[in-house]
Amino acid sequence: xxxxxxxxxxxGQGVVSSxxxxxxAGLFEDKNVTFFPSYGAEMRGGTANCSVVISDEPVAxxxxxxxxxxxxxxxxxxxxxxxxVKAGGxxxxxxxxxxxVPTRKDITIIPVEANAIAEELGQGRIANMVMLGALIKxxxxxxxxxxxxxxxxxxxxxxxxxxxxxxxxxxxGYELL
Numbered sequence: 001x002x003x004x005x006x007x008x009x010x011x012g013q014g015v016v017s018s019x020x021x022x023x024x025a026g027l028f029e030d031k032n033v034t035f036f037p038s039y040g041a042e043m044r045g046g047t048a049n050c051s052v053v054i055s056d057e058p059v060a061x062x063x064x065x066x067x068x069x070x071x072x073x074x075x076x077x078x079x080x081x082x083x084x085v086k087a088g089g090x091x092x093x094x095x096x097x098x099x100x101v102p103t104r105k106d107i108t109i110i111p112v113e114a115n116a117i118a119e120e121l122g123q124g125r126i127a128n129m130v131m132l133g134a135l136i137k138x139x140x141x142x143x144x145x146x147x148x149x150x151x152x153x154x155x156x157x158x159x160x161x162x163x164x165x166x167x168x169x170x171x172x173g174y175e176l177l
Contacts, residue, residue: 001056003141004064007131008049008081009073009094011039014128017154018071019050021132024150025142026054034062047076054141069139071131073114075100090138092131110138110177117172126169133173144174 005022009015016037026033032055039048051064066086072078072093078100085091087106096115112134114127129151136142151166158166 008077129169
């Protein structure tokens with residue numbers, strides 16, 4: 001099975017970190033993985049997206065033109081990437097920040113109050129972790145415990161309190177679906 005994923009938002013929302021975490025988790029589960037980031041020169045506050053492919057088979061290219069899944073963290077990303085989702089695919093969108101309602105009828109649309117949940121947990125910047133938890137619950141592409149290990153691999157300088165908070169955000173996203 002192959003899953004092609006695009007995660008998009010603005011710099012500072014953890015878009016690229018989310019892709020790296022998914023990639024590490026895929027490797028931990030002995031999957032074939034590609035990761036391809038794209039972001040503007042201004043980084044924080046500028047546009048950012050990444051493509052992640054996780055597969056049981058070798059991956060020919062990191063380029064994702066028609067993703068199975070899109071995670072959209074902000075309004076411009078929803079407008080840009082909603083049309084690209086494969087028919088039958090899944091669109092997760094950050095309902096806290098996105099006021100538009102996706103219009104496609106041939107995909108599964110999942111609104112997630114990612115920023116609101118992150119704020120409830122005490123830190124708005126972990127909204128990406130909420131989205132990752134929802135993603136793996138809905139798709140089953142990876143295990144929750146593997147994602148927790150992968151976020152520790154990504155955030156090696158974080159203290160135990162931050163890592164535990166990230167775990168709680170992953171769990172909350174996972175429990176939503």
